[in-house]
Amino acid sequence: MTIMSGYGGRFVTERADVVIVGGAAVGSATAVFLRREGFTGRIVVVEKDPSYQWCATGRSVASVRRQFSTRENIELSTFGWQYFSRIKQEYGHEADIGLVERGYAIMASAEGAGVLRANVALQRSLGADVELLAPDALKARFPWLAVDDLSGAGWGHSGEGWVDPHAHLALMRKRAISEGVSYLADEVVGIDVTGSAVAGVRLASGGAIATRTIVCAAGWHSRKVAGLVGIDLPVRPRKRYVFVIDCPTPVPGAGLMIDPSGVYFRPEGRYHITGVAPPEDEDPDAEDFDIEDGYFERLIWPTLAHRVPTFETLKVVNAWCCHYDLSTLDHNAILGGHPDVAGFLLACGFSGHGLQHSPGIGRAMAELIVHGGYRSIDLTRFGWARIAANAPLAEANVF
Numbered sequence: 418m419t420i421m422s423g424y425g426g427r428f429v430t431e432r433a434d435v436v437i438v439g440g441a442a443v444g445s446a447t448a449v450f451l452r453r454e455g456f457t458g459r460i461v462v463v464e465k466d467p468s469y470q471w472c473a474t475g476r477s478v479a480s481v482r483r484q485f486s487t488r489e490n491i492e493l494s495t496f497g498w499q500y501f502s503r504i505k506q507e508y509g510h511e512a513d514i515g516l517v518e519r520g521y522a523i524m525a526s527a528e529g530a531g532v533l534r535a536n537v538a539l540q541r542s543l544g545a546d547v548e549l550l551a552p553d554a555l556k557a558r559f560p561w562l563a564v565d566d567l568s569g570a571g572w573g574h575s576g577e578g579w580v581d582p583h584a585h586l587a588l589m590r591k592r593a594i595s596e597g598v599s600y601l602a603d604e605v606v607g608i609d610v611t612g613s614a615v616a617g618v619r620l621a622s623g624g625a626i627a628t629r630t631i632v633c634a635a636g637w638h639s640r641k642v643a644g645l646v647g648i649d650l651p652v653r654p655r656k657r658y659v660f661v662i663d664c665p666t667p668v669p670g671a672g673l674m675i676d677p678s679g680v681y682f683r684p685e686g687r688y689h690i691t692g693v694a695p696p697e698d699e700d701p702d703a704e705d706f707d708i709e710d711g712y713f714e715r716l717i718w719p720t721l722a723h724r725v726p727t728f729e730t731l732k733v734v735n736a737w738c739c740h741y742d743l744s745t746l747d748h749n750a751i752l753g754g755h756p757d758v759a760g761f762l763l764a765c766g767f768s769g770h771g772l773q774h775s776p777g778i779g780r781a782m783a784e785l786i787v788h789g790g791y792r793s794i795d796l797t798r799f800g801w802a803r804i805a806a807n808a809p810l811a812e813a814n815v816f
């Protein structure tokens with residue numbers, strides 16, 4: 418047992434070299450990659466909901482695309498895809514994360530044609546197997562799609578698709594535990610700071626862990642966790658619904674299809690899943706899981722029926738809700754240290770694309786902790802400096 422001075426006179430029953438707050442996709446990936454980077458110290462992951470039923474990871478659409486407008490996001494997805502594709506080599510023949518390789522089709526109206534062209538050029542320059550399809554090529558590939566009001570679409574020929582997020586998380590967690598990482602079912606409710614450096618976390622159970630390094634991987638709760646050290650994080654919990662639809666007429670070859678309005682759908686087994694972000698003035702901070710009556714009929718169904726006329730006969734058979742950890746400045750992640758609190762590292766603000774980026778983010782956090790800087794993907798632009806300067810690095814492809 419250790420007693421630390423300046424620790425509120427409490428008995429500290431544990432000490433760790435790194436405490437990770439949140440043990441879902443990003444927290445668990447951070448633990449796994451810390452070991453890969455050779456970190457031998459004690460790692461404790463504190464997770465308040467070990468069932469993972471309320472986190473974004475478990476409720477994610479879990480799709481992977483190279484089609485972003487920001488270099489870092491494309492590179493993170495490239496690494497994510499490589500990681501997902503090598504699961505059997507990495508975790509053994511039995512390992513299965515339900516990887517489906519199927520492209521995204523990100524459609525543009527005439528108004529969006531220039532942005533689409535520029536984005537596809539950037540993606541291709543970074544090695545993404547993405548092609549700009551004109552409306553006739555789009556129609557030839559997807560005969561069931563209405564293309565008259567489209568200028569074209571970006572289409573990912575390879576290296577895009579989706580995974581089973583539960584299976585991905587379970588593998589990461591199991592690997593971390595097998596490498597000596599401790600998972601603690603508890604909630605971080607306080608963080609002690611000595612001088613201007615973190616000294617430890619306090620737990621809802623009454624316990625405490627002394628540490629000099631804390632990773633905030635708390636997803637849509639990250640604002641609260643950062644608030645414990647006085648950081649005003651521009652990350653907000655924003656509700657997103659996913660509807661499961663059944664349509665008797667098949668739409669063969671569909672990938673993850675995104676209408677210019679942002680309405681998306683993709684196959685999921687014998688069904689399809691669909692959703693759309695609400696207009697900004699209908700998107701308040703929220704922590705509940707209720708599904709708004711009439712949302713599908715009002716904001717999704719008319720677009721689906723227009724874009725895919727055979728969807729007129731669809732039925733909604735199920736729905737779920739969870740929250741994006743929305744980075745309100747620019748829809749990009751907020752990563753790394755904060756100038757006022759040494760040892761407090763942020764890994765949040767993923768704004769709806771954190772599942773595919775979780776392997777890359779885990780690796781990046783491990784590099785920061787072990788080497789003091791990024792070694793593989795330079796994610797400096799995702800740091801706090803842009804928040805402090807109020808200088809957004811806007812990601813255009815957010816859905």
Ligand SMILES: Cc1cc2nc3c(=O)[nH]c(=O)nc-3n(C[C@H](O)[C@H](O)[C@H](O)COP(=O)(O)OP(=O)(O)OC[C@H]3O[C@@H](n4cnc5c(N)ncnc54)[C@H](O)[C@@H]3O)c2cc1C
Nearest residue numbers: 439441443465473474477478479480605636770771772773
């Ligand atoms: C509907 C929906 C669809 C999505 N679709 C995609 C997609 O297609 N592709 C994609 O890449 N991403 C997608 N995302 C985003 C992606 O799921 C998230 O970015 C990613 O899962 C975030 O992982 P995380 O580990 O950071 O956070 P979470 O999965 O939210 O996990 C955070 C964890 O921290 C724990 N925690 C919080 N506070 C505390 C505390 N104080 N003490 C202890 N534990 C705490 C929580 O219990 C939780 O388990 C989607 C998200 C939603 C909601």
